[in-house]
Amino acid sequence: MKTVVVTGGAGFIGSFLCEKLLDEGEKVICVDNLFTGQKRNINHLLKNKNFKFIHHDIIDPLFLDDEVIDQIYNLACPASPVHYQKNAVRTTKANTLGVINMLGLAKRHQARIMQFSTSEIYGDPLEHPQKETYRGNVDCRSPRACYEEGKRVAETLFTDYHRQHSLEIKIVRIFNTYGPRMFKDDGRVVSNFVLQALRGEPITIYGDGLQTRSFCYVTDQVDGDYKLMNHPTFTGPVNIGNPNEITIKELAEKIIEMTDSKSKLIYKDLPEGDPTRRKPDISLAKKMLNWEPTTDLETGLQKTIDYFKSIL
Numbered sequence: 356m357k358t359v360v361v362t363g364g365a366g367f368i369g370s371f372l373c374e375k376l377l378d379e380g381e382k383v384i385c386v387d388n389l390f391t392g393q394k395r396n397i398n399h400l401l402k403n404k405n406f407k408f409i410h411h412d413i414i415d416p417l418f419l420d421d422e423v424i425d426q427i428y429n430l431a432c433p434a435s436p437v438h439y440q441k442n443a444v445r446t447t448k449a450n451t452l453g454v455i456n457m458l459g460l461a462k463r464h465q466a467r468i469m470q471f472s473t474s475e476i477y478g479d480p481l482e483h484p485q486k487e488t489y490r491g492n493v494d495c496r497s498p499r500a501c502y503e504e505g506k507r508v509a510e511t512l513f514t515d516y517h518r519q520h521s522l523e524i525k526i527v528r529i530f531n532t533y534g535p536r537m538f539k540d541d542g543r544v545v546s547n548f549v550l551q552a553l554r555g556e557p558i559t560i561y562g563d564g565l566q567t568r569s570f571c572y573v574t575d576q577v578d579g580d581y582k583l584m585n586h587p588t589f590t591g592p593v594n595i596g597n598p599n600e601i602t603i604k605e606l607a608e609k610i611i612e613m614t615d616s617k618s619k620l621i622y623k624d625l626p627e628g629d630p631t632r633r634k635p636d637i638s639l640a641k642k643m644l645n646w647e648p649t650t651d652l653e654t655g656l657q658k659t660i661d662y663f664k665s666i667l
């Protein structure tokens with residue numbers, strides 16, 4: 356049995372990852388400051404003797420000297436544009452000071468550590484679909500920069516701890532992931548559209564709705580992350596996401612149809628720096644991890660719609 360730290364474990368992806376690790380027979384220490392995470396995402400895990408929750412902000416050092424840590428998954432960072440821009444300086448701190456603390460923790464325990472990086476490090480991409488070799492098109496002064504540049508420097512720090520201290524690192528670049536337990540008011544497109552459709556409110560399309568994204572169901576995501584962590588040698592960076600590209604308008608229409616909603620589309624201004632196209636090239640993940648997503652959009656959306664119905 357390994358002892359595994361999951362920072363950001365009370366969040367959307369983190370809570371599914373904690374579940375997966377417990378299913379695999381690991382001992383899990385979930386570290387979260389509950390900024391965008393929710394206790395209810397992990398309430399059902401608290402009675403498991405192999406699960407421990409620590410309320411902590413990774414911007415502050417974390418010493419776990421009573422434990423022998425084998426692996427650390429570092430997810431602690433607000434992920435939706437609304438939340439990461441609310442306190443942009445804190446977002447940069449989580450991705451710099453916070454990342455250094457978790458790398459320090461890994462170094463002290465000689466633990467393997469994985470960074471949850473993002474497709475946002477490619478910015479508004481000029482190469483399509485995005486391969487891991489693409490260096491990105493990021494504006495270091497845009498409102499998204501605290502997250503995009505923060506996640507870029509986090510990759511730099513991981514790589515330098517590997518070079519300088521021989522730390523065993525992993526870097527996964529996550530593309531838009533959705534599913535149950537997304538924070539309901541964090542402004543991300545799937546949760547916004549599903550809630551608007553269920554409430555019969557207008558569906559808010561930003562811009563002309565012709566921008567694209569590619570949506571990965573959360574359990575596919577954590578299966579890929581787990582495979583990367585447990586690969587003996589492959590460090591990444593590797594894209595984990597679903598290459599099925601769809602326009603935001605098509606997504607809205609699909610959700611209206613699936614919820615049998617009377618909601619109408621309304622158009623609002625496109626936020627500054629909003630990327631026009633995004634789709635992962637996942638050939639590296641297929642080759643190195645033998646991973647590809649297996650949940651189609653309809654199946655994943657249905658589970659997400661059922662979840663939001665249950666909490667409304």
Ligand code: NAD
Binds near residue numbers: 369429430433472529
């Ligand atoms: P989320 O907001 O639900 O989860 C983030 C978790 O981190 C929350 O529980 C939050 O409370 C916690 N957190 C934030 N700052 C913290 C801090 N300083 N100290 C301790 N805990 C802190 O978002 P998510 O979608 O589950 O994202 C998880 C990770 O995956 C993030 O690192 C995000 O950047 C990355 N990611 C997600 C997506 C996506 O589409 N969901 C895409 C790319 C990357």
Ligand code: UDP
Binds near residue numbers: 415416457460462
């Ligand atoms: N750190 C931590 N937990 C640990 C070990 C280190 O939070 O168990 C923090 C510590 O505060 C330090 C950071 O991680 O600032 C980086 O640690 P490292 O050993 O790399 O650097 P140093 O301590 O030499 O600055």
Ligand code: UDP
Binds near residue numbers: 559566625626
């Ligand atoms: N979006 C939208 N309406 C909403 C929320 C988001 O049209 O109510 C758009 C947003 O402008 C972006 C896409 O949907 O083009 C995905 O947005 P999200 O915030 O989910 O993720 P990201 O921009 O980080 O990919």
